[in-house]
Amino acid sequence: MEYLVVRYYRRRNVMIKDQKVGFTNGLIELEGGSYTIKLSLPPNYRPSSRRVVLQNTSPLNPKTIRFEPI
């Protein structure tokens, strides 16, 4: 498994396609590989999505991406 943290100024659901896969600002455990990450509605953040490749991560060194409020 690989580790991802999605930073946002408040708690939102982290989405892959229409599936909730975790929460912002916490550790999310996923299989390795390429994903397109979004947040749950409303779409008041940017960018609208982020593409990540999870590999060679660890719990203390997760892949970290950010969204900003519009």
Add this chain to the structure above:
Amino acid sequence: MLFAGLAACAHYPLNQQSEIFNNDAGYRFNNLNDEDNSDSLFICLAFSGGGTRAAAFSYGVMDELFRTKIVHNGVEKSLLDEVDCISSVSGGSFTAAYYGLFAEQLFADFRTEFLEKDIQGAIGGRVLNPANWFRLASPNFSRIDIAAELYDEEIFKGKHFGDLQDRGRPFLILNATNLESGARFDFTHLHFDAMGSDLENYPVARAVAASSAFPILLSPISLENYPRASGYSPPWWYDGALESLHSGRYRYQAAKDLSYYFDKDHKYIHLMDGGLADNIGVRGIYHAFSRGFIRTRINDNMIDRLVVIVVNAATDPHEKLSERESPPDLLEVATKTATISLDNYSIESITLMVESLRQRVQAQQDLTACQDILDQNCPDPPDLPTFGNMIDPYIIEINFAGAAELEGEDPDYYLNLPTSFNLDHQQVERLVNIGPRLLRSSPQYKCLVEVIEAEAEGRPRPAECEVGAGIAGF
């Protein structure tokens, strides 16, 4: 001429096409009633193959779970009430499907309806019945269809997957093997959506027949691979998976296996015994853990305690190959070729599950330890990112070798039982009785019961059952 005409008419029942895709409907884990079954204690069972031997062994384990009373979230119930999913293969699929359809009626009926019946004799009788010869002469109707009819009439009473949905949890993963691709195939919407096929009207008996279609003795169950239904979208983990060979190999392979069904040149899918792909039933649970309903619940902080109970009815009969100067004959080589890889893969499947859970426990421990060090040594310590909750995992494998630890038991008796759908009363009785004893003697199971009890009584968990004890010893 008449005979030839009649023979040409006989055809196996086809799965029906599904015109519209609806992820919120149908026999899916998320659509099952979970009022009386919490996610916080999440239990999945894996039932191996092995004919009636496997069915009886798993039946005995279910009986023990039914008799084990717990208090969870303030509610008194049996451990069986908390079983959320069952992944099964071949003989184990009979027990799984019977419980899924008829719940505790399993304990009233299953021994007489299945375990103590000469099922293979009954199939043989139907095959030899002249009334069936004209159907069997058709290239589209064969021995497995006779077997499926028997199962449908006498065991599963005409029930379909829609009837499983009405019953609620546990969710069943009945495993077969795609004979062309060699990959695991399960009778869930994962595969049926990809095939544009309706699942709810598909007979449970035919799924169990496919799961237990022993090569050569029985023939494959066949399905039609329809165009994908309108609105179909692959599962969330699929997108990007085929680009992830070097960064997510298992996910890549799962996507490759699923994309087989997107290729409509594969117009018909021929399925045989699930044991060819995974004889222990663990891979279905691993799929749910890695990228299915278990993974989404872990990441949604819904699971506190994850339990996988593997009921492994594999045998290890006395071999005499090494006592002979002359090498094994063709049949012996063929048999060993098939079973060697099955057994090796079963070991690897359990190891994969254990290592995945061990990685999670290690991650939890490392994060806690590092945060403690920061808190102790830094004037303004940062907060490390953390999991939403800590998971307490358990893998409990019971197998016949464990009988060596039980007073009055001889593991060789069980390890030399035949793979057959006809066992005598004494064989069934001993199999039904050994499962509970093996389960109760498992250190991981003992810890599970003690930890649940301590939690219900507001006591600390026993020192010897710290988090991680449930996956120790593998």
